[in-house]
Amino acid sequence: MSATRVFVARLAGCTVFDPAGDRLGKVRDVLVVYRSNDSPRLVGLIVEIPGKRRVFVGIGRVTSIGSGQIITTGLMNVRRFQQRGGEVRVIAEILGRRVVFSDGSGDATIEDVAIEQAGAGEWSVSQLFLRRPKTSASPFGKGPTVFATWGEVVEKGQTGQSQSAEQLIATYGDMKPADLANTLLDLPQLRMLEVAEELPDARLADVLEEMPESDQVEIMNQLDDTRAADVLDQMQPDDAADLIAQLSEARGEELLKLMQPEEADDVRMLLAYAPDTAGGLMTTEPIIVSADATVAEGLALIRRHELAPALGAAICVTLPPYEPPTGRFLGMVHFQRMLRYPPHERLGSLIDDGLEPVTAETSAAEVSRILASYNLVSVPVVDENHRLVGVVTIDDVLDYLLPDDWRSQEGDTRTRARSVPSLQTKTGTIPLVNAASAAHEKPSRGRRLGNGS
Incomplete structure (x- = not known):
């Protein structure tokens, strides 16, 4: 059964399904419009569908809200969402705002908003969950909370006062x-x-x-x-x-x-380094150890939470010093190979002799070919003295090869139309979108600091 009153902050991340139970995406925000003599009216949801695309789902397409999930009719416009004039996002723009009580009892911050169903396809803001300022000087704890209707408060919009983003950051x-x-x-x-x-x-x-x-x-x-x-x-x-x-x-x-x-x-x-070379693509923070380091020590370094997966796929072995530019580069030891040997095994005896490093001047195209030819996720980069200066990882190469607008997929993160051609499926009609984008050459970093170019 659909709930009649729902708090918006709890909707963030809720899964959206079609009538057949197929997962369509996740809720990222709720969209409302203000009304002059009444509380704001809900017009729809902002839903993230596969491909990280944010789309608009009108409230008329929502048949049920409750138990941490949302059911829709299965009809969805998959063009990228763009906010229209007069529309306000509850999580992104209302939570964290300061309001003043109409009875003169002070002010408060909006921490959550309750929406209530008034009829089929009709939802509006019914209550606000507010937090008053702290009444003590103690650095611990927060102020008291209180519920209020929209009509009992007035939004506080003093000149130069920006809306707090703490609630949004906490929600996400x-x-x-x-x-x-x-x-x-x-x-x-x-x-x-x-x-x-x-x-x-x-x-x-x-x-x-x-x-x-x-x-x-x-x-x-x-x-x-x-x-x-x-x-x-x-x-x-x-x-x-x-x-x-x-x-x-x-x-x-x-x-x-x-x-x-x-x-x-x-x-x-x-x-x-030029941007289209290995030196321009590499990172200078690979895992670097001595030849006497053991498998157990290498695996401990790979387990670090902050380490990027591509950097954890292999360990570089060099002579001292062990910070780029290092001593002479000896080779790399792959993570999978370490798993096949006992913890006390020296990494110097496990070096991959078939992997040759590239120089910092090697072209990005050649680096891409090497990674693809040998099924690698990283390749070491050395200078003219065979000292390790960094590694190029697969994500560096992909970021270079993909077009600039690959993150926005359609090249415009702020374009949306709510009527597009559609495709009939078992659960309804899904609009079609041309998501293709032409690849083009990655631009250079431009001006280079410190080398006069």
Whole structure:
């Protein structure tokens, strides 16, 4: 049975099904429109379908809401969602807003919104779950909570006062970086920048790595230099280099000066290479050990939570020092091979003799051919003295080969039409969308810091 009253924050991530029980996607937000003499009316849901596409599902297509799932008629427009004038997202734009009680009893923050069914296909905001300010000076705990109807409060919109993004960040706290990046890109521009500014440095760094460069630059330009440098410190060196290269030369140099010296040195080295070479694609943070390291030690390094899967597929063995540029590169040991030997086995005896490193000047096309020919997920990069300077991973190559707009699939993250051609299925009609996009050459990083080009 469908619920008659539902709290919107609990809908985030709920699965959407068609009448036959096939999974269509997950709810990412609820869309309402304001009414002059009544509470806001629900017009539909923003649903993420396979392919990370956000689409609009009109409330008239929803037949049931309850028990952590939503049932629809099976009819769905799969064109990418774009917010229209007058539409407001509850999770992204209403949660976190400050309101004032009409009776003069003070103000509060909206922490959740209850929607209630008034009839078939008719839902509206019925109650607000509010939190009043703390009444004590203690740094622990929060203020008291209270319920109120829409008519009992007035939204507080003082000039220069931005909406808190804490509630939105908490709601989407379990999202993977790529999913959160898509969520931010679907927000109105001002709201996207507000949320980005309130994300922790490490979380923002992960999200920026999943965004198109133009959006990375837009967000970075809103941060002060100190915060921007802290975020860059948390990014992978190759991603940080790509981002810095898109900024003005003066700001890029200033941010490099503010970054941690070791991180800045890695970025400067990467900026010195052409973007279509192994040096321009590589990351400078592979796992590097001595030949005397054991299988047990190697597996312990691979288990690190923050390590990217592609970097954990193999371990580099070199002579000291063990930071790029290292001592002479000896070879790589693949993860699967380590699993076949006892924990005390020396990694120096397990080196793959058939894998030759590439130089930093090797073309991206040649690196792609090597990865494909030998079914590799990474390839080591050495300098003229055979010292390890980094590794190129498969995700680096894919990001280079794919067109710039691959994340948006249709090339426009803010385009939606609610009427498109359709395809008849066992559960209804599903519109067809032309999602093809022509591949084109990846643009260069542009200006190179520190080498006069």
